[in-house]
Amino acid sequence: MARILMISLILLMQSGCMDQKIVEELGFIHTIGYESIEEGENIGKLKVTVSFPIAETLEQQTNTTVVDTPRESMLFLNQKTDKNLVLGQVRSILIGEKLAEKGVWDLIDTFYRDPVLRPTVKLSLVKGSPQQMLSKDYPNYQMVDTVIEELLTKEARLNTIPEMDIHKFAKDYLDDAIDPIAPIILQSEDGIMSEGIGLFRDDQLVTSLPEIKSRVFFLLTGEFKEGKLLIKTNKEENVLFSFLKNKRSIKVAINNNQDIDVNLSIELKGFLLEYQGKKDINNEKQMAEMEGDIQEYIENQIKEILEIMKEHKIDNLGIGKYIKRKMDYQTWKNLDWPKSIDRINIHPTVTVTIIDTGLVK
Amino acid sequence: MQNETFKPFYLFFITYMTQMGIVFFSLPNSIATHFGYNGWIMIIPISVVVCIQIGLIAIIYRFNKGESIFQTIESLNSKAKMIVMPLYISLSIFWSILSVTIAKHYVHVMKFLYFPQTDMQWFVLLTLILTFYLVTRGIITIVHITTIFFFLSAPIIFLLFYFVPDFSFLQFSTFLFNENTDFYGGIIEVYTAFLGFEVILFMFPYISKEKSGFKYVFWGHLYTSFVYLIVTIFCYGFNSIQQLTRQVYPVVTLMKYIEFEFIERLDSIIFILFYLKVLITITMYVWISLITLKRVVKWSDNLIVFVLLAVGYLATLPFVTKKESISLLSALTNVQLFISVILPLLLLMIIFKKRRSNG
Numbered sequence: 084m085a086r087i088l089m090i091s092l093i094l095l096m097q098s099g100c101m102d103q104k105i106v107e108e109l110g111f112i113h114t115i116g117y118e119s120i121e122e123g124e125n126i127g128k129l130k131v132t133v134s135f136p137i138a139e140t141l142e143q144q145t146n147t148t149v150v151d152t153p154r155e156s157m158l159f160l161n162q163k164t165d166k167n168l169v170l171g172q173v174r175s176i177l178i179g180e181k182l183a184e185k186g187v188w189d190l191i192d193t194f195y196r197d198p199v200l201r202p203t204v205k206l207s208l209v210k211g212s213p214q215q216m217l218s219k220d221y222p223n224y225q226m227v228d229t230v231i232e233e234l235l236t237k238e239a240r241l242n243t244i245p246e247m248d249i250h251k252f253a254k255d256y257l258d259d260a261i262d263p264i265a266p267i268i269l270q271s272e273d274g275i276m277s278e279g280i281g282l283f284r285d286d287q288l289v290t291s292l293p294e295i296k297s298r299v300f301f302l303l304t305g306e307f308k309e310g311k312l313l314i315k316t317n318k319e320e321n322v323l324f325s326f327l328k329n330k331r332s333i334k335v336a337i338n339n340n341q342d343i344d345v346n347l348s349i350e351l352k353g354f355l356l357e358y359q360g361k362k363d364i365n366n367e368k369q370m371a372e373m374e375g376d377i378q379e380y381i382e383n384q385i386k387e388i389l390e391i392m393k394e395h396k397i398d399n400l401g402i403g404k405y406i407k408r409k410m411d412y413q414t415w416k417n418l419d420w421p422k423s424i425d426r427i428n429i430h431p432t433v434t435v436t437i438i439d440t441g442l443v444k
Numbered sequence: 445m446q447n448e449t450f451k452p453f454y455l456f457f458i459t460y461m462t463q464m465g466i467v468f469f470s471l472p473n474s475i476a477t478h479f480g481y482n483g484w485i486m487i488i489p490i491s492v493v494v495c496i497q498i499g500l501i502a503i504i505y506r507f508n509k510g511e512s513i514f515q516t517i518e519s520l521n522s523k524a525k526m527i528v529m530p531l532y533i534s535l536s537i538f539w540s541i542l543s544v545t546i547a548k549h550y551v552h553v554m555k556f557l558y559f560p561q562t563d564m565q566w567f568v569l570l571t572l573i574l575t576f577y578l579v580t581r582g583i584i585t586i587v588h589i590t591t592i593f594f595f596l597s598a599p600i601i602f603l604l605f606y607f608v609p610d611f612s613f614l615q616f617s618t619f620l621f622n623e624n625t626d627f628y629g630g631i632i633e634v635y636t637a638f639l640g641f642e643v644i645l646f647m648f649p650y651i652s653k654e655k656s657g658f659k660y661v662f663w664g665h666l667y668t669s670f671v672y673l674i675v676t677i678f679c680y681g682f683n684s685i686q687q688l689t690r691q692v693y694p695v696v697t698l699m700k701y702i703e704f705e706f707i708e709r710l711d712s713i714i715f716i717l718f719y720l721k722v723l724i725t726i727t728m729y730v731w732i733s734l735i736t737l738k739r740v741v742k743w744s745d746n747l748i749v750f751v752l753l754a755v756g757y758l759a760t761l762p763f764v765t766k767k768e769s770i771s772l773l774s775a776l777t778n779v780q781l782f783i784s785v786i787l788p789l790l791l792l793m794i795i796f797k798k799r800r801s802n803g
Contacts, residue, residue, distance in 0.1 A: 085746070088573055095570045198557045201708070202700050250701060258684035260617075404614045412481075412622040 116213025452657025459664025478630025
C-alpha cells in the first residue's frame, strides 16, 4: 500500500507544473490610467490606458480602450496585443482629475479586492489626460511609466507629495476621522512634474494644494522631518530654509462638550541656505527678526490651509483622530466629523530657530 | 508502541502548532467585526479561559499518572466498554471529517489567493497522502517533525518589525468595543482559534514522566496567544478599524505590504510555509481519531488511517464552494469546541468517582 501511495504522491506532485506562466508571453502591465470621457459620443464612459514593457525591445507599449466598468477593460485591451496582459506587476495607477472629482472608490475597491494586485500600488492624480501622458514620446525618457513611478517615490521622499498607495487610500477613506489625499502630477513641456496634492472629501476630489502649501501640509502631518522650504515674505525677501528637525504636537481641549480647541504647535530647527533681501544675516537682532518673519509666513500658510479645509468641510490632516481620542463614542458620532470642522477652533503656533547660516560670513 | 515516549518539552511545539491554523489569517478581521474598537483586548480573557481548560487537563494528567484516558473511561465498570464503543467510532469519524475540512478550507484559500488554476481535489488528495505518511509513522515521528516545522515557520513573526514605521497608536482610539456585532459569536470564534490544545489529552501514555512536564503545554498556549495578540495589535495599528472589518484576510494583506529590494510578494511564500502548520493540525486530529478507533477495531494502523481519510474525504465531497466549506468548518469546530469543554469535565467526574469508590 505504501508503495502505491508513494507513486500516487509523485504523480500528484506533477500537478504543481499545471499553474505555469511563461514570461515571454506575458505583458506585465506597469501603469494603468483611468479618465472619464467628457465629450463626444462616449460621454460618461471610462477611458482606460495601460502601459507595459516589451521584453525583447526594452520599449514601452501603450494600449487604450473605452469601457463602462474598470474590469471590462482588461478583456478589450487583451485583444489589442499579442501579449497576455497580467495585473500582477502593476506599480501605479493614474486617475484623471475629472474622474477623481466624480469619485474613485469603486475603482480602488476593484483593485483592493483583487488578490493578484499588491496593496502597495501607487495612486496619483493627473492634471489632464493619463492617456496623453503615457503615450507621448519624451525625448529624455525611455519609458515614461517607470519615470512616473520613480518621480512619485522621489518626491514623496522629499516631502512635496504624499506617498499614497491603494492601501493607505482605503485606510483613510474608510476611517471616519480623516479624509484621503493623493499626489497630483502633470505633463509639462519637456517631461513630467509633480504639482502638489489633491484633497478629497470621501472619495471625491474637491480641491488641491499647490506645491509650497503641500510642504507646509506635511509639516502639519508630522511626516516632514527633513527637507527644504522656500519662503517668500511680503518684504520682498526670499529665504531658502533647510530643516533639520521638526517637532509637531496636536493638543485637543474640549470645554463643556461644545467648544473644541485644537492647539497645533510646530517647532522647527534648521539653517539658512539662501537669502535674498536687505537684512544682515550676521546681525543677531536681524536674525531674530527673520525667524519671526519665517514663523509668520508658515503660520499664515497653515491658516490658509485650515481655511481651505473648513471651507470644503474636509479634514485631510487627520485632526479628527486626535479629537476622537478625547471623546466618548456617542459624542464622537454626534459630532458628525468632518462636517463640523468649521465649528472647532484651531490655533497654530510655529517656533523657528535658525541654527546656522552657512560657511560664508 | 506503548513504550515509546517523548520528552515533555516537545509539548510546547505540539500545542502551538496544533492550535495555530488557518483561522490565524482572518482572526483580526473577525475580532474587528465582532468586538469593534480595541477588540484585540478580548484575546486576553479568552486565552485565560483556555488556560483554565488546560489546567483541567493537567489535573487529569496528574490523577491519571500517565494512563491513557481510554483506560480511565473503560475502567469505570465492565459495561462501560460496550457503551463507549459507538461513541469512539463516531468521534473518530468526526475528527477525520474535521481534519479533511480543515485541509479543504486551506486549499480553498490558497487556490483563491495564489494558484487559481490548481485543481482543488488533487491538492486535497496530496495533503491527505502526506497526512497518511505522517500519521502512520507514529507519534514520536510526528512530534519530531512538528518541531522541525515549528523552526521553519517560527521566524515569520520577526517580519512584523517591518511594520513598525507604519504602526500608529492613533488608530486605536479610546473607544472600547463600540461598533461591535454579535459579541458572543465573536467569543466563540476566537475560542475556536485556540482549539487544538485538547489533543494533549490523548498523549498521556506517550509523555515521558518528568516533574512539572505539563508546563510546556501552558507555554505553547501562551505563545499562541502572544502571536495572536501581537498580530492583531499590529493589524489594528496598521489599518483603520473600518478597513479591518472589510478585509477578509488582514494578515495576508499585511504580508502583501512587505517589499524588499530583492524580494516582493513574500506573502505567497509565507502562506505556503503555513501549509506546514495546517498539515500538523490535520495530522494531530487524524492521529487522535486513529488511536480512538484502535480501541474498537483490531486492524493495522495503515488500514485504519486509510479508512478514516477515505471516509473523511468522501463525507466532505458534497461541500464544493468556499461558502459551503466555511459553514461546514464552523459547524464542526463548534462541535469540537463542545468536545474540548465536555471531555475534560467528564474525565474529571470519572476520576473523582473512582477515587471515592476506591478510597
